[in-house]
Amino acid sequence: MFRHRVFTDVHPTRMEEIMRSVCVDFECEPVEFNGEDNHVHLLVHFPPKVAVAKLVNSLEGVSSRRLRQEFPDLARHYWRANKLWSGSYFAGTVGGAPLYMVKQYTEQQNRPV
Template structure:
């Protein structure tokens, strides 16, 4: 789908998921706006690139190769 991103992230257990997501969204938004200045014009009314929502799930004991394969097989925006 063209309205979301899958990420596989390994981070320390002391870091709160909400804080990690907020940081990822903030940094990626700034970098994308720098690299693609037209985004600023497209999203100027909302003044934000990402939605405030997110989904985070854990993979437990699943092999990393299986999780990577799942993410790689997701549809890419056309």
């Protein structure tokens, strides 16, 4: 699937701040954040009482709303809706993988410059 370039160098920095704030609200620990010019990777340690779907919904909703307010230029990337993220996401558990390997993968993303 083709994804077009959405984010520039300023967007991920602000997005990370917003998403870290959401994690605090959910009593989660953001471990690693990075992304590319069209998506992000977020490694989060969260307690069993937190539903992944609710966390992701809040991360996407709050970050979309705040980024659209602060960066009106992002509006050109909306497609048929007034939202920044697509309706899909990937969430996986890494209980068996060494955490350093997951962090290394996240760190190796080509963050926009």
